[in-house]
Amino acid sequence: MRLGVLGVGDLTEKMIRGLYRSERDIHVWLAPRNRERADALAKDFGCRVMASNQDVVDAVDVVLIGVRPAQLEELAAEVVLRPEQSLISVVAGVSTRELRTLFRSERCSRAMLSAASEINRPTVAVYPAGSMAEDLLAPFGNLVVLDQEDHFELATVGACMNGWWYFLFDEIEQWFVSKGLAEEQARELALSSVEDCVAYARHKKPVELRDVDVSIATPSTFTAKGLDVLKEHGGQAAWTNACEAVFELLNKKA
Ligand SMILES: NC(=O)c1ccc[n+]([C@@H]2O[C@H](COP(=O)([O-])OP(=O)(O)OC[C@H]3O[C@@H](n4cnc5c(N)ncnc54)[C@H](OP(=O)(O)O)[C@@H]3O)[C@@H](O)[C@H]2O)c1
Structure with a gap:
């Protein structure tokens, strides 16, 4: 070609x-x-x-x-x-x-x-x-x-989110470093954890992601405790809000 x-x-x-x-x-x-x-x-x-x-x-x-x-x-x-x-x-x-x-x-x-x-x-x-x-x-x-082309705009939001992940990974890496971890180990912990989530989520298909979440963050675990803090600080809602903001901008343009 x-x-x-x-x-x-x-x-x-x-x-x-x-x-x-x-x-x-x-x-x-x-x-x-x-x-x-x-x-x-x-x-x-x-x-x-x-x-x-x-x-x-x-x-x-x-x-x-x-x-x-x-x-x-x-x-x-x-x-x-x-x-x-x-x-x-x-x-x-x-x-x-x-x-x-x-x-x-x-x-x-x-x-x-x-x-x-x-x-x-x-x-x-x-x-x-x-x-x-x-x-x-x-x-x-x-x-x-x-x-549908309006669904393609959602994919554009996904492409922006792809950029946001790097900032999140960086923040996580820096947190590990601030606690004394060497940069290489910190980076590996941050990235490998995401890689294994993706691999496991794909492996579990057709189980709903919601059910995978719940099976991992069971009550009184450290994972569940951290999740409560994320929710309390709007950590999850912030991502949805950012998606909505970009989607609105794209639709305004169209
Ligand atoms: N970067 C990403 O990761 C990414 C991801 C998804 C989508 N996109 C989309 O991809 C597009 C490009 O983004 P980008 O980040 O790659 O931008 P970019 O680095 O600024 O690239 C745009 C290029 O087009 C050239 N250009 C402008 N007018 C031209 C003309 N009349 N004839 C020939 N070349 C011309 C620019 O030259 P000058 O520098 O001289 O202006 C520049 O080299 C955007 O529309 C963006 O929405 C980008």
Whole structure:
């Protein structure tokens, strides 16, 4: 596949690194802006850096859009896609309807990924089913195909939450360190604990997560005591509130 990237930024660089790592038969053409990043990708993987955005579009089958939402209109004015060309957008909060209007293209799909794209382990939400986003990214991570676009916005909230986890892990690691643990051990305790939760929760399917919780935090255990403190301080509600706030912002935009 010949893939063109318009918006060579933090996320698309990680995606490109991950795609090459996945050893798929894929060749990447890059927009010239942010030249240093594009040149590094050219050096590492042989991506071609073109003189203009339109040159990228003209060279490829599929166009990946990775600019920030406020930069989208300017970008759309710079390019004309061919009717058979597919466009995949990773731009948060911009609907396929808006993409179709801006890029005068019918074949638009969306994907939402996390930083783990760089190592081929991201959560990959795509909309709609059967689109080029699904084709390209299905082998790339844990795929979640959304059949309603408002559900895709929920996946965007999930992508933000993915960023919040790192702050939580960091806080936990720092707490261990403040109590005298070496950084390496502290990091391992923080991260490994999360890894084993995820593995066990997957293993227990179809048991409801609620039932797994209850079976672990049984009354009068230290776990239950800590959970009471978390609830008392709004620790859990704070996450739901943050999700609601981001979801509201996304919906306001749409
Ligand atoms: N980063 C993430 O983990 C993440 C996760 C999920 C979704 N997203 C979505 O991904 C998109 C990109 O985010 P990011 O963090 O990767 O942003 P970023 O690092 O700022 O990347 C955007 C890139 O697009 C370039 N650009 C802007 N206008 C352009 C144009 N007209 N033609 C060609 N290139 C242009 C920018 O160049 P300049 O620097 O010169 O402006 C920059 O290199 C956003 O819409 C965001 O919602 C990001």
